[in-house]
Amino acid sequence: MQPLSTSPHAASTPATDPAGPPIVDFQSVTKRFPATGEGAGDFVALSDVDLSIRRGSITGIIGRSGAGKSTLVRLVNGLERPTSGRVVVDGTDVAALDEKGLRAIRRSVGMIFQHFNLLSARTAYGNVALPLEIAGVPAGEIRKRILPLLDLVGLSDRSSLYPAQLSGGQKQRVGIARALATEPKVLLSDEATSALDPETTRQVLALLKQVNADLGLTVLLITHEMQVVREIASHVAVLDKGSIVEEGDTYSVFSRPAHETTRAFLEGVTGVRLPAFVTSRMESEAAAGRSAVVKVVFTGPTATDPVLAHLGRDLGIDVNILAGAVDEISGKPFGTLVVAIDREVLEPARRFIEARGLTCEVMGYVR
Incomplete structure (x- = not known):
């Protein structure tokens, strides 16, 4: 393309x-x-x-x-x-x-559809040209518009093929080119x-x-x-x-x-699935002897900073990582970690993390 x-x-x-x-x-x-x-x-x-x-x-x-x-x-x-x-x-x-x-x-306003909506009796070129023919555009002008569009969608070598000869992705590319034909x-x-x-x-x-x-x-x-x-x-x-x-x-x-x-x-895109050995033991009450299960969301300019490492170094607070995922959204880093933090030091840990632009959510407590 x-x-x-x-x-x-x-x-x-x-x-x-x-x-x-x-x-x-x-x-x-x-x-x-x-x-x-x-x-x-x-x-x-x-x-x-x-x-x-x-x-x-x-x-x-x-x-x-x-x-x-x-x-x-x-x-x-x-x-x-x-x-x-x-x-x-x-x-x-x-x-x-x-x-x-x-x-x-x-x-x-061009439109592309789920099921392509191509005419089976027309070639790829003919399908892309159709809206221009309906609009009364001269054949020479149609050709000048259609050939660059077929090149743009990567189908310049498939212009003479019919929909039945194209894959699903190629059909959708024809649909995109057709939607672009009227500029x-x-x-x-x-x-x-x-x-x-x-x-x-x-x-x-x-x-x-x-x-x-x-x-x-x-x-x-x-x-x-x-x-x-x-x-x-x-x-x-x-x-x-x-x-x-x-x-x-x-x-x-x-x-x-x-x-x-x-x-x-x-949930299925940016969420983190906790392992069964954690969910089966998780409780809602913050009783003595329990650790808080905390979801930490890493976003913005501090998304790639080693905040949890700094937490241990600066405050001496141990963090046990239970689950995590690192990805990107719209080209920007995004991460989620689920960690266990001792209930006794939860509040200073939360303040430390949130002061660095991250968010914390207590999901429950485990022994």
Whole structure:
């Protein structure tokens, strides 16, 4: 895959600007669907959602099935209209547009799908060219646009193949190239990696990250996979039962989740599993003769500092490491250690650790 640095689209798209207006802005958005059963009330898919998507960002929207993620993304390109509130894309209120206006906004909002949605009777080239043909772009201009896109997604040697001749990852690359053909300002990804194996998922995520960097394109990533968000998203919002329960930059949300839904999602990504010999003996009461089981989260500029070694050296406090994991989120170091500290020296140990910018949580006590 080669960077598309010579594209005029890349030159014309501004980089991420935290101080500038959002490129997508959900303002008090509620979406209800009429009841289907007798006596049932309307189904509320989204409830009073306020969310701003920064220009040039990769923003992950996560939530369980039925949380409202797909409804949210369909509001951006006008496939659904809000029951109340406004969805503003690059200064335009999508719900206020007529059919002509909706066609224009859909050209500026590309979309890739979980199951590719390719036409089996068209080659890779033909699938990518389709939106331009529908828009009436001349064949010569189409070719000038499509060939660099196929090169960008690593399929310049597969342009004449049909979907049945392509792997799942290659099909998704065709889908990405097709979404980019109209030179959109926003790229929507609705569970685009859910049907792919882990290695192919990594390749597709790397491609999305490259597209974001090379074209300055805003990416809105809908997923239930926290690993996907951790891999490439600069920002994240958590949907639960139609409401935004937590949002912020990915590192802050992942390292210090405030809502129980976020914490539940993160258990398999940033959590540390305690061994059975600890959990089977853990108690909630801080009785004499017991040690505190403490989770220490390493984040920020001190994430790689040997704080526990300093604790033993400076205060003479022994620490027994029970479990741990070190990783990175959005390219920044992140670690979690679960340690046992004698109950008698717990408070000075906690003060020492927290004074260095780390967080402590007492999980229980063991003999």
